[in-house]
Amino acid sequence: MEYKYIFLASFILLVVVGIFIFLYNPFIFYSGKESPSCEKIFYSGNSDEKVDIVFFTSGVSRNKLKGYIDSLFEFEPFDKQKNNFNFFYLDEKINCELKYSALFCYSLDLIQKSSGCPNDFVVVISDESGGIRSSAYMNVISINDKLPISVFPHEFGHVFANLADEYVPAKIPFGSKNCVKNCEEFGEIVGCFQECSESNFFRSSENSIMRTLNSQSYFELNQKIISEELEKW
Amino acid sequence: MVKKFLLFFLLGIFLFFILKFGAGDEEKLCDRNYFLLELKYSLGNFELINKSIQEGCAPDAKGNFEYRYSLVNNQTIIYFGKFNSNVLFLDDFSDGEMQGGVELIEEQKVFLIIPYAPEADDLQIFKQDEKIFETKIYDAGAISCKIK
Numbered sequence: 001m002e003y004k005y006i007f008l009a010s011f012i013l014l015v016v017v018g019i020f021i022f023l024y025n026p027f028i029f030y031s032g033k034e035s036p037s038c039e040k041i042f043y044s045g046n047s048d049e050k051v052d053i054v055f056f057t058s059g060v061s062r063n064k065l066k067g068y069i070d071s072l073f074e075f076e077p078f079d080k081q082k083n084n085f086n087f088f089y090l091d092e093k094i095n096c097e098l099k100y101s102a103l104f105c106y107s108l109d110l111i112q113k114s115s116g117c118p119n120d121f122v123v124v125i126s127d128e129s130g131g132i133r134s135s136a137y138m139n140v141i142s143i144n145d146k147l148p149i150s151v152f153p154h155e156f157g158h159v160f161a162n163l164a165d166e167y168v169p170a171k172i173p174f175g176s177k178n179c180v181k182n183c184e185e186f187g188e189i190v191g192c193f194q195e196c197s198e199s200n201f202f203r204s205s206e207n208s209i210m211r212t213l214n215s216q217s218y219f220e221l222n223q224k225i226i227s228e229e230l231e232k233w
Numbered sequence: 234m235v236k237k238f239l240l241f242f243l244l245g246i247f248l249f250f251i252l253k254f255g256a257g258d259e260e261k262l263c264d265r266n267y268f269l270l271e272l273k274y275s276l277g278n279f280e281l282i283n284k285s286i287q288e289g290c291a292p293d294a295k296g297n298f299e300y301r302y303s304l305v306n307n308q309t310i311i312y313f314g315k316f317n318s319n320v321l322f323l324d325d326f327s328d329g330e331m332q333g334g335v336e337l338i339e340e341q342k343v344f345l346i347i348p349y350a351p352e353a354d355d356l357q358i359f360k361q362d363e364k365i366f367e368t369k370i371y372d373a374g375a376i377s378c379k380i381k
Contacts, residue, residue, distance in 0.1 A: 047290070100321065101325075102324075102325075108271065114289075114292075115289025115346065117263065119292050120294075131325070135321060136321075137320075138316055138317065138318065139294065147324075155322065155324065158322045161297075162298060164335075165322070165324070165333075169334055171334060173320045173335065174299035174361075211331065212326075212331055213331065232295040
């Protein structure tokens, strides 16, 4: 008789655990393989509804990727939006070139390899010598790992929200909203500082991550712009 | 007793299928197709190099950028995305100061990855609101039994 109850209790436990695993799929660190080389490293749910970022590395340990992911999630508003992101890793060899003294990994080969994972944005972290710049082009970020890890939130600001550089000299891309000609254009945002890509443009915060990699914040206006972009996903 | 074991056995099979196929949906995420357009970007103009249908995941391109592409079926937009093909951000951080800025690209091979839509006729590219490029898309790749 006792065996019967033990058997029944074990079975019920199995069912409960199974249902829990099935339902609690979102927002877990996951190390399972999706295709032979596509690895989920931070997974929060269905890719059709999330911002999917796929990493490649070149001469850099895959273990460093967690640091890059954490660096993005240290910044508001991403810190409160973790469940809108998926991060993947593709263990593929990538050939990058140098363009304007910067690492430039955008290529047909990279784009085709990226398609092995959900890939709204593609990030290549490469072991390069000091002095080689990082770059962002289309939806591809190419990072020299000699730069501070906060270069990732900076470059992501470019490709995700079209944020312009807030240091000078630079150029303001079409549609960028963080550099303005007159302080009045900031509206209710308090703060107006000269120099934003161009010397006669203004930024809304003294030292955001778009101006210096020592910063800990995008600050209010950039956070608002990023939040507006996040709403599209 | 036999009936109870049979019941447990059936429930066990039910549990197995939930775990195997329910949680495993994501495994097939990239089991789909996309249009790959290889274009030559040159000073605001696009020239087609190649178009094909490939297997894999296509990115969403939802940012606020200068160029927009549209997949069109019978003059109805069925998919669109935005991109910046002329802006290359460069960043260095030496001596505690950022430098690098932006280079405006004059010429570059650009690859548009667009989710495959069998009903799509044309692909159009707009610079702001001006149409600057158009190509037939239904004949992309080798998969072309569609009669137009």
